[in-house]
Amino acid sequence: MSTPVREERDYYERIYTASEQVPRGQVATYGDIAAIVGDGCDARIVGHALGALGARSATVPWQRIINRTGGISTSGHGQRELLVEEGVAFDERGHVRMDAHHWPGPSEEWARAHGFQSLPKRPGSAPDPQLRLF
DNA sequence: TGAGTGACCGGGG
């Protein structure tokens, strides 16, 4: 019998590919990335994968992956500054304004074409049909 | 072996 056991490392490349889809100025949670990767991936594996980026941190926008509360889980890497630099707003408590910056996930088309999952719709935050720019 | 820890999450109160 074959062993269906999957090592954490087996998820890494897909985690990096999924993370690369998060646009500048938006953020995703560790759980979001895990759900997009699917196939048993979980949020902690995503954290481990990003922690193991090394030189690839230059091409994977790891700073856009944060925890579910909108908080920064890293320290000493300037993650917050990088996000501020790309226009992400924080509240007084130091959390990202998720209602304004939470990435809705990849398009159905992209996900299907590349073997990833798309995220379920979040009823709470509508894609701002009533957000007026002035 | 078992407890603790980590770039975590969801549910319930």
Added chain:
DNA sequence: ACCCCGGCCACTC
């Protein structure tokens, strides 16, 4: 929003 708890997986005493 908070805290608590269980689940998650790999690693380290």
